[in-house]
Amino acid sequence: MGFHDVLFPTGISRGAEGGPERRTDVVVLGSGYEERNSRWADSRRSYNAGYGVRSLDELHEVIAFFEERRGRLHGFRWRDHTDWKSCAPGEAIAATDQVLGTGDGVEVSFPLIKTYGSTFAPWTRAISKPVAGSVVVAVDGVPQTDPDDYLVDEINGLIVFQPASIPISGASVTAGFAFDVPVRFDTDQLQINLQGFRSGAIPSIPIVEIRL
Numbered sequence: 001m002g003f004h005d006v007l008f009p010t011g012i013s014r015g016a017e018g019g020p021e022r023r024t025d026v027v028v029l030g031s032g033y034e035e036r037n038s039r040w041a042d043s044r045r046s047y048n049a050g051y052g053v054r055s056l057d058e059l060h061e062v063i064a065f066f067e068e069r070r071g072r073l074h075g076f077r078w079r080d081h082t083d084w085k086s087c088a089p090g091e092a093i094a095a096t097d098q099v100l101g102t103g104d105g106v107e108v109s110f111p112l113i114k115t116y117g118s119t120f121a122p123w124t125r126a127i128s129k130p131v132a133g134s135v136v137v138a139v140d141g142v143p144q145t146d147p148d149d150y151l152v153d154e155i156n157g158l159i160v161f162q163p164a165s166i167p168i169s170g171a172s173v174t175a176g177f178a179f180d181v182p183v184r185f186d187t188d189q190l191q192i193n194l195q196g197f198r199s200g201a202i203p204s205i206p207i208v209e210i211r212l
Contacts, residue, residue: 018047071188095138103167
């Protein structure tokens with residue numbers, strides 16, 4: 001599966017429609033009670049970029065992006081403006097935003113994650129596409145400011161500590177970051193009617209999250 005490490009135009013994605021989806025089977029019993037079963041362990045995000053296209057120039061930009069990705073063939077980065085940081089969108093990223101794990105004196109690699117909820121059933125989301133230069137790390141609440149302390153694998157979403165800086169046993173490893181969603185177009189054909197577009201019709205440009 002091909003992936004192009006390039007970001008979809010953010011001016012267009014800002015106006016898009018979409019969000020997370022889950023799959024739940026619901027069976028209503030004769031008694032009126034329900035049996036519910038989650039088919040997906042993780043949610044999957046989907047969007048319609050057409051809602052963000054407001055001019056013919058932007059439409060041309062999407063067509064060029066679509067052609068270079070060869071339709072559904074290659075994935076790319078997408079900025080979900082409602083959820084693109086380790087904190088709330090309006091807050092500043094901090095090195096203590098998300099708990100990645102606990103050191104044992106041996107482990108050097110910690111995947112980036114974001115946890116949703118805290119009380120009943122928190123869900124942990126793997127973050128595979130952090131934004132370059134946005135990741136900050138702390139060990140036991142102490143920011144790691146020396147560039148020789150760790151490396152950031154921005155392709156796979158990993159923090160890799162250097163031998164002299166491996167977190168000791170029991171040390172909490174936390175991080176803050178911005179991130180993008182790995183996605184692809186969910187169609188191999190863009191159907192655009194310019195007459196309808198000029199009168200306010202919105203072209204359908206479906207985009208769906210992918211697993212890497």
